[in-house]
Amino acid sequence: MSKIGNKIKNLNKFTLTNIKAYSIVIIAFIILFPLNSRGMISNSMSGLLVPICTYIVMAISLNLTVGFLGELSLGHAGFMSVGAFVGVIAASCFQDIIVSDVLRLIVSIIFGGFFAGIAGFIIGIPVLRLRGDYLAIVTLAFGEIIKNIINCLYVGIDAAGLHMGMTSIEALGMTNGRIIINGPQGAVGITKLSSFTAGVILILFTLFVVLNLVNSKTGRAVTAIRDNAIAAESVGIGITRYKLTAFIVSAVLAGMAGALYAMNFSSIVAKKFDFNTSILILVFVVLGGMGNIVGSIIATAVLYILPELLREFSDYRMLIYAIVLILVMLITNSEKTKQIKEQILLKLSRNKNKQRQEE
Amino acid sequence: MAKMIPVPSNSIIPERDLDKKPILETCHLGIDFGGLTAVDDFTLTVGRTEIAGLIGPNGAGKTTVFNLLTNVYQPTRGTIMLDGVSTAKKTVAQVSRMGIARTFQNIRLFSNMSVIDNVKVGLHNSIDQSLFSAITHCFGYRKSEKKSREEALELLDFFSMADWADFQAGSLPYGAQRRLEIVRALATHPGIILLDEPAAGMNPSETAELMDNIRKIRDTFHIAVMLIEHDMNLVMNICEGICVLDHGKVIAKGTPDEIKTNPKVIEAYLGKKKEA
Numbered sequence: 001m002s003k004i005g006n007k008i009k010n011l012n013k014f015t016l017t018n019i020k021a022y023s024i025v026i027i028a029f030i031i032l033f034p035l036n037s038r039g040m041i042s043n044s045m046s047g048l049l050v051p052i053c054t055y056i057v058m059a060i061s062l063n064l065t066v067g068f069l070g071e072l073s074l075g076h077a078g079f080m081s082v083g084a085f086v087g088v089i090a091a092s093c094f095q096d097i098i099v100s101d102v103l104r105l106i107v108s109i110i111f112g113g114f115f116a117g118i119a120g121f122i123i124g125i126p127v128l129r130l131r132g133d134y135l136a137i138v139t140l141a142f143g144e145i146i147k148n149i150i151n152c153l154y155v156g157i158d159a160a161g162l163h164m165g166m167t168s169i170e171a172l173g174m175t176n177g178r179i180i181i182n183g184p185q186g187a188v189g190i191t192k193l194s195s196f197t198a199g200v201i202l203i204l205f206t207l208f209v210v211l212n213l214v215n216s217k218t219g220r221a222v223t224a225i226r227d228n229a230i231a232a233e234s235v236g237i238g239i240t241r242y243k244l245t246a247f248i249v250s251a252v253l254a255g256m257a258g259a260l261y262a263m264n265f266s267s268i269v270a271k272k273f274d275f276n277t278s279i280l281i282l283v284f285v286v287l288g289g290m291g292n293i294v295g296s297i298i299a300t301a302v303l304y305i306l307p308e309l310l311r312e313f314s315d316y317r318m319l320i321y322a323i324v325l326i327l328v329m330l331i332t333n334s335e336k337t338k339q340i341k342e343q344i345l346l347k348l349s350r351n352k353n354k355q356r357q358e359e
Numbered sequence: 360m361a362k363m364i365p366v367p368s369n370s371i372i373p374e375r376d377l378d379k380k381p382i383l384e385t386c387h388l389g390i391d392f393g394g395l396t397a398v399d400d401f402t403l404t405v406g407r408t409e410i411a412g413l414i415g416p417n418g419a420g421k422t423t424v425f426n427l428l429t430n431v432y433q434p435t436r437g438t439i440m441l442d443g444v445s446t447a448k449k450t451v452a453q454v455s456r457m458g459i460a461r462t463f464q465n466i467r468l469f470s471n472m473s474v475i476d477n478v479k480v481g482l483h484n485s486i487d488q489s490l491f492s493a494i495t496h497c498f499g500y501r502k503s504e505k506k507s508r509e510e511a512l513e514l515l516d517f518f519s520m521a522d523w524a525d526f527q528a529g530s531l532p533y534g535a536q537r538r539l540e541i542v543r544a545l546a547t548h549p550g551i552i553l554l555d556e557p558a559a560g561m562n563p564s565e566t567a568e569l570m571d572n573i574r575k576i577r578d579t580f581h582i583a584v585m586l587i588e589h590d591m592n593l594v595m596n597i598c599e600g601i602c603v604l605d606h607g608k609v610i611a612k613g614t615p616d617e618i619k620t621n622p623k624v625i626e627a628y629l630g631k632k633k634e635a
């Protein structure tokens with residue numbers, strides 16, 4: 001047994017990953033929060049805190065689709081976009097009803113997540129029935145379509161309620177109301193409700209949902225489908241149902257991140273959530289490691305800050321960025337480094353055993 | 360006590376399980392792939408606690424029969440009754456829930472998951488856990504996880520694999536992977552389990568152990584076993600009824616002794632083997 005035991009991989013490390021993920025986020029918060037509130041972080045860096053939080057949520061949620069479900073999604077920013085603009089509309093609608101900023105932010109984030117979830121459902125229902133990489137194509141189209149729709153969407157609010165149209169603000173026929181979304185100019189006059197604290201709480205919430213889901217009956221079904229769909233079906237798992245569940249949860253979380261993101265700025269345009277953004281998030285996930293939540297967090301944080309840090313090197317910025325990308329990929333994903341890591345771990349545990357024996 | 364039920368004439372061994380409905384009945388089952396008739400006129404009855412063998416030369420259509428029984432393929436002709444219920448127009452997952460489980464000729468494990476998680480996936484439909492309790496890890500989550508872990512360990516222990524519970528399934532030795540596939544299939548609480556070449560690639564001692572295990576499955580879980588196998592020693596030793604397939608057609612049915620002496624079988628199967 002012991003001989004084979006050495007060769008066979010022991011997978012009983014699920015609690016360890018969970019602890020690692022939560023503690024990284026909490027420790028980062030404990031360090032950064034006082035620095036930020038005392039103004040010890042440069043302005044440009046401080047402005048990145050909320051976006052980093054949202055992109056971490058985006059990466060974790062995309063990892064659920066790509067890493068655990070094994071389906072390629074190229075339109076994750078589309079769900080972020082739905083969440084962002086629905087969130088802004090909700091915040092605007094509740095401006096007079098809900099006085100507390102925190103509560104209004106929470107309600108808007110919930111609205112954003114809910115509508116992104118509906119979008120995920122509408123896309124997922126027909127596409128996830130099919131076998132093959134159809135999801136990649138359809139999500140790609142979805143991202144672009146959402147961008148174009150919002151680009152010519154006009155939303156305003158006045159005493160009579162919410163007005164929506166696709167032609168112009170004047171066509172809404174509002175009487176001294178407030179403009180919420182002004183076509184190509186995007187959402188304007190947003191009240192800044194987001195904060196670093198809210199971002200960290202949303203990350204913790206996302207971790208809670210994703211890590212719990214992965215370690216449950218549903219999560220096992222999802223991973224089983226990824227590993228071998230035919231076998232999963234043969235033990236009585238409804239493939240479409242579980243694919244859809246994972247995809248919708250992923251969309252809801254992206255929508256929530258979108259709402260948080262939008263309410264960090266005074267205005268936001270739909271172009272912000274285009275194909276490039278989707279790919280950027282996918283890069284974070286791939287470089288952090290498929291199905292590796294801690295990896296997603298670290299990769300996002302590092303790769304999002306990096307261009308900012310490299311500003312001094314202006315000319316060589318993209319060059320260094322590319323080199324770092326390659327290095328991260330080599331370090332996180334190659335067999336060799338995995339072997340080295342295992343050897344180090346083995347040595348460490350041996351040393352510990354020795355120490356114990358000596359004691 | 361036995362009720363007088365007319366003996367189904369298709370039964371391989373009519374004297375078994377007379378007092379109960381058969382677990383599996385197929386009637387003139389057939390499938391064509393384009394112009395090729397892979398299986399034709401396949402009529403068979405398997406009793407509730409029978410160990411049945413399905414043999415035949417390579418390409419005879421044995422795996423295709425399993426794929427038909429589990430609705431992976433829709434039959435071109437004929438019907439399948441599982442425990443008295445027709446499986447027509449059911450999905451693969453639904454048929455599994457109706458009580459048929461299987462293993463695959465080329466192992467299909469969830470190789471990136473742990474051994475115990477493979478079994479827990481098999482237990483999927485008997486785990487009472489809502490999506491809400493899965494996300495919150497409250498409201499009965501702990502209870503349902505504990506129950507499924509216990510049941511999975513019990514099943515693994517039954518095949519002396521409990522010590523490997525937390526290892527990655529794909530890194531197990533070959534023989535153990537085949538065994539794990541059987542455990543996973545049993546976890547679905549089937550009425551009949553289909554084993555596609557369970558002894559393939561095993562050494563003699565592993566094969567002997569497998570034979571014990573197959574008998575143990577039937578005697579402990581009181582279910583039917585149907586197996587495809589090229590190892591004649593295994594088939595003749597543990598099968599109570601054997602069905603021989605050649606070119607998609609049933610050429611003989613009967614007890615091991617009848618099959619051994621059947622001239623058609625010797626010609627189609629054993630004869631060919633000697634040539635090879």
Ligand SMILES: Nc1ncnc2c1ncn2[C@@H]1O[C@H](COP(=O)(O)OP(=O)(O)OP(=O)(O)O)[C@@H](O)[C@H]1O
Nearest residue numbers: 392395397415416417418419420421422423424464
């Ligand atoms: N999906 C398919 N499409 C076309 N032909 C198929 C398909 N599945 C099986 N066949 C054909 O049906 C015939 C029977 O194949 P099958 O796999 O059932 O044989 P088998 O008895 O299991 O053989 P072996 O002992 O080699 O496993 C073969 O000629 C095969 O090419």
Ligand SMILES: [Mg+2]
Nearest residue numbers: 421422423464
């Ligand atoms: Mg076969």
